[in-house]
Amino acid sequence: MAIDVTVRRVIPLPPERVAGYAMDWRHDTEWTQGIRTAELTRPAAGGGFGVGAEVTRTASFLGRRIDYVLRVAAHEPPGLLDMVSVVAPMPMRVTYTFTDHPRGTLAAIRVRGGPRGLLARFAGPLLSRQVRSSLGKDLRDLELRLGERAGGV
Numbered sequence: 702m703a704i705d706v707t708v709r710r711v712i713p714l715p716p717e718r719v720a721g722y723a724m725d726w727r728h729d730t731e732w733t734q735g736i737r738t739a740e741l742t743r744p745a746a747g748g749g750f751g752v753g754a755e756v757t758r759t760a761s762f763l764g765r766r767i768d769y770v771l772r773v774a775a776h777e778p779p780g781l782l783d784m785v786s787v788v789a790p791m792p793m794r795v796t797y798t799f800t801d802h803p804r805g806t807l808a809a810i811r812v813r814g815g816p817r818g819l820l821a822r823f824a825g826p827l828l829s830r831q832v833r834s835s836l837g838k839d840l841r842d843l844e845l846r847l848g849e850r851a852g853g854v
Contacts, residue, residue, distance in 0.1 A: 703814070703815035703828060703829075704793075704812060704813060704814055704815035704828050704829050704832055705811070705812075705813045705829075706811065706812050706813075706829055706832045706833045706836060707809055707810070707811040707812075708809065708810055708833060708836035708837050708839075708840060709807060709808065709809040709840075710807075710808050710809075710837075710840035710841070710843075710844065711802050711804050711805060711806070711807055711808075712805050712806045712808050712840075712843065712844045712847065713804055713805040713806075713844075714805050714806060714847055715805065715806065716779045716780070716799040716800060716801055716806045717778075717779045718806075718847065719779075719799050719805075719806040719808055719843070719847060720778055720779035720780070720782075720797075720799040720806075721778070721779065722843070722846070722847055722850070723782075723797060723799070723808070723843055724750075724776070724778055724779075724782045724797065725750075726739050726740075726741055726750060726756045727739070728846075729756070729758065731842075731846055732839060732842040732843045732846045733839050733842075734835040734836075734838050734839050734842075735760040735761045735835065736758050736759070736760045737759045737760060737761065738757075738758065738759045739756055739757070739758050740756065740757050740758075741754060741755070741756055742755050742756065742757040742770065743755035743772075745773065745776075750773070750776070751773060751776045752773050752774065752775065752776050753772065753773060754772070754773045754776075755770050755771065755772045755773070755787065756770070756771050756773075756784070757769070757770045757788075758770075758771065767789075767790055768788075769786055769788055769789035769790070769793075770786065770787050770788035770789070771784035771785065771786055771787070771795065772784065772785055772786075772787045774794075779799050780798060780799055780800065781796070781797070781798055781799075782796070782797040783795075783796045783797075784796075786814065791814060791815055792814045792815075793812060793813065793814030793815065794811075794812070794813045794814055795810065795811070795812050796809075796810070796811040796812075796813075797809070797810055798811075808840055808843065810836045810839060810840065812832050812836065815828050815829075
């Protein structure tokens, strides 16, 4: 795959709190870079959000509009949310993890995917840098948003 980027940040709140907010698709537009809309377009087999559910996102990346659908492959709150693209301009997998840390929660986002073939060789490094920067901002904004909700971190 052209991209395999992981970004981590310690957030000074318990994993249940961080994951509870971050794993709720209704908050995607508040803390995830470039996402303009997010909608649960297919509920999980038992209803609501869980394995098999699909979230449709409209985003902007490198100045372009991107519409994509992510299907939940694993949902184990508060530790793991793994989503795979089922409709997207290029294949991708997004994995969120939240683990205990002495100062709160170690939050991590891993993105794998991107263009394949010759395009991957040329675009991969640029995309990896852009994705790393965007994910770093996502985790920063997640911490800031949670701090606002708590009245300060």
